[in-house]
Amino acid sequence: MKCGRKWNVSGLTVPxxxxxxxxxxxxxxxxxxxxxLGACEGDNEFVPIWLMMRCGMHPSDVAMAREKFRFNDQGxxxxxxWSRVKNAKPRREIVPDDIRPRLERWLAKGRKLTREGYFQxxxxxxxxxxxxxxxxxxxxxxxxxxxxxxxxxxxxxxxDPISLVAQKMGCTVAVVRQNYIDMLQWEALxxxxxxxxxxxxxxxxxxxxxxxxxxxxxx
Numbered sequence: 001m002k003c004g005r006k007w008n009v010s011g012l013t014v015p016x017x018x019x020x021x022x023x024x025x026x027x028x029x030x031x032x033x034x035x036x037l038g039a040c041e042g043d044n045e046f047v048p049i050w051l052m053m054r055c056g057m058h059p060s061d062v063a064m065a066r067e068k069f070r071f072n073d074q075g076x077x078x079x080x081x082w083s084r085v086k087n088a089k090p091r092r093e094i095v096p097d098d099i100r101p102r103l104e105r106w107l108a109k110g111r112k113l114t115r116e117g118y119f120q121x122x123x124x125x126x127x128x129x130x131x132x133x134x135x136x137x138x139x140x141x142x143x144x145x146x147x148x149x150x151x152x153x154x155x156x157x158x159x160d161p162i163s164l165v166a167q168k169m170g171c172t173v174a175v176v177r178q179n180y181i182d183m184l185q186w187e188a189l190x191x192x193x194x195x196x197x198x199x200x201x202x203x204x205x206x207x208x209x210x211x212x213x214x215x216x217x218x219x
Contacts, residue, residue: 024137026145027053028185032129033142039128047106048118049125052136055093056143056169059118059136060085065107071095089170144169144180145189152189161191 027033033053040046051057051065061068061084068082072092078100081092095103113121119136126134147168151161158164166176 022135023133024135024141025182026141026185027138035129036125039125043102043106044111045121045125047103047110048121049139050099052139053142056140058086058140059115062118063112063115069107084170091170141180144176145185149189
């Protein structure tokens, strides 16, 4: 049966007759984040999910890994560097020592998927821990949440953590506020409900609607 028009229910997008729920709200519980990584079977599942959730990559970035990725060693620290497919902005993230061999092995011999293939991969692994609604958007939103959490845990927190997160994500402050930050999660991290912003930067994304069912990307 062909899928019809999408409709939204409590932050999950449901295509009629398809039985597919898709979430893009971040995974707030850190134990659940680790559970998702732990549910992966082999490098072909673990590495793409790690890249999306811990580096904030879109699936199209992961799909272009062999062409786009390069390593930059600075002392004992190894950085993974790439340019975002969406806007060509440069990004880089530290690769932990325990991840390096898995990432290098996957780049050399791992199975590469299409953007839609990574969408299905996230759903499949999410289903193993009871969350078939997880999507690549869920993981990128989780990266944003974790970066905010990291800054908010500093003593004292930086005066404008959202701007710092926007730089790390390779997008604007307005996009982070409107597309990525859920108000309830922001307040749970200790963020003020009104941090003095005005205009388009003042509105926070509800986080519970407008997910995509076909692997399309936002921001």
